[in-house]
Amino acid sequence: MAMWIQAQQLQGEALHQMQALYGQHFPIEVRHYLAQWIENQPWDSVELDNPAEEAKAKRLLDNLVAELQRKAQLQSGEDGFLLKIKLGHYANQLKSTYDRCPLELVRCIKHILHSEQRLVQEATNASSGSEGQTMDSLSQRHQQINQAFEELRLATQETENELRKLQHSQEYFIIQYQENLRIQVNPGPFHQLPTERTQRETTLQSKRTTVEAWLAREASTLQKYRLDLSAQHQKTLGLLRKQQTLILDEELIQWKRRQQLAGNGGPHEGGLDVLQSWCEKLADLIWQNRQQIRRCEHLTQQLPLPGPMEELLSKLNSDITDIISALVTSTFIIEKQPPQVLKTQTKFAATVRLLVGGKLNVHMNPPQVKAVIVSEQQAKALLKNESTHSESSGEILNNNCVMEYHQTTGTLSAHFRNMSLKRIKRSDRRGAESVTEEKFTVLFESQFSVAGNELVFHVKTLSLPVVVIVHGSQDNNATATVLWDNAFAEPGRVPFVVPDKVLWPQLCEALDMKYKAEMHSGRGLSEDNLVFLAQKAFTSSSSNPEDYHNMTMSWAQFNRESLPGRNFTFWQWFDGVVELMKKHLKPHWNDGAILGFVNKQQAQDMLMSKPNGTFLLRFSDSEIGGITIAWRLVWNLLPYTTKDFSIRSLADRISDLNHLLFLYPDRPKDEVFAKYYTPPLCMYQAKAVDGYVKPQIKQVVPEFTTPNPEPSGGTPTFMDQTASPSVTHPSNFGVYPSMNDTMLDADGDFDLEDTMDVARHVEELLRRPMANQWSSQQS
Structure with a gap:
């Protein structure tokens, strides 16, 4: 209800915009009397483009x-009686309106709540600005745009007033001109005496002279009015161009840039409804001015006067048509991009x-949109206007869709829900380029007319670059191409040019954005993590972040050349880590349980000063996603x-490894991991109906399944089959058996890669007599 309370305090234009959100499709009384209930419902959880969400x-x-x-x-009393009838009527009205299309109700309410939030936020920002508080750059730009719209509104109203004055003056001029003609052809009654006739002719001549002088002056005044208008x-067209440039070439371009970065995990692009409201205001003002210019042309044709008006009006008409054409073609945008790995x-x-679309009433004759996939070269030709027809590099099924108008939100859009790329035609590759480096784009195009076919628009828009794959094994390398393009593409580029080298901090920003997005948390890559990645990328031992700030990384280093001594690239290693974390270890990363980006030597140095039983988790250097x-x-x-x-x-x-006691630096392991342990099966759960006992999987390290120190008077037990020792007893730190030197590698590391596979080792152990162990487990 807090939002509704703030919305009711809006004033002026903001209040008018808020009231305009409501109508028969959703009465404002319903919003008022159910304010708290409406604000507490999960409207945003409904995916409007998913038919399966209709039940919700x-x-x-x-x-x-x-x-x-x-x-x-609940209403009672005399006043309550009328309200009771009204609310009951609204209940029936909403039921009959949306019963067959409940998703439209959700769309309507989401639009209302988001618009109210925007209006309240803008009002709050404006208020804080008036009190001398510093507004952020976003609020300042919005205020600048809104002020410019007010200036344009006043200018358009002024030219409208002046046009009406011109029209009235011209109509009066024409009447006077007709009167002058009547005087010239009507000298008076024929039977008048010569004296009377002479006197009358003198009077008429004097009047004619006066009228002609007035007509000459008035014609000059009319011409001045026309020139001034x-x-x-x-001047108004200049202001319109400036405002349109600000909205289309800055705000809309920034929105598209945010949309592209969202493909790398950046903040979800918002503000499209705000952009639409600005574009609709522009369209409204441009159209009003265009109509005024056309009316002025009509007045000029009705009463031709010497001067340059025809040329001036023709130029104005041409200019404003160009402005509205640029607006329409630029605002045909992709709201939801196709997947970039396709x-x-x-x-x-x-x-x-x-x-x-709503302002120009395009929905009165809904246009059809067609989607085709084109290559990078074809996209270049389209943008240079070298190709007028849509050549295709493949075949997309279900690639035609009619634009639909949603009255509740005022949006005109086409939802392609079931497209499928049947085949793709690849171009000849250059040098070391692989198929996962080749970029395509989905071209959407449509044609429609406005003002009774007076203006016809052919609109096109290109999707973000897509990489086409035919097998899931290509996904990793295709994602690298997309990430590099999204991160380093510049606005207005030639499709799809990206730099071959970038500064390391720029790449770090892209990797951190991707990592945070996949982890769904604010915990991204720390400075130490980025230093580790720099050491891996540049085969360096420096731990000083400053040493890498001016270093550059090429695309080849990123995902074409293998890391030294490995059979995979830097990106393939990093992406393997991301996939592993996303699928299995996300909670542990967000809990801070995984250090991850630590090499073998660093891990050894960190653990050397810690008690036995301290452990840490690090990503494998030698295995992708390990x-x-x-x-x-x-x-x-x-x-x-x-x-695994x-x-x-x-x-x-x-939990299975009893010798693991503390997570580095000193956190008891059960404190960190116990909430994720799988609960042990009780006897009832373990026994199936047919009497079989359900076995359980448990991890062991075979070389360490040696007896623990025997309890007094007890039978020797095995390390990985006893309960985890209490972490409060330091005496347990000394329970490790002595190491056999043959189990260590040249660096003193325990290397299971040189031993038998764990599964095979367990299989071998199971063939041995293990009476003690089995008796221990059965007890």
């Missing part, structure tokens, strides 16, 4: 109707929108990958 929308509609009916029943229109034979979706446990004596276990975690989780594996 239907529940929201039914709940809204029920809440209205309940509110109506033309000059005013010229797999053949796979369904995908996209949405295009005409921001000024993570290893490092602890004293056994420095690095064979890395775990996605395949699909069998048993990281938390359960850590």
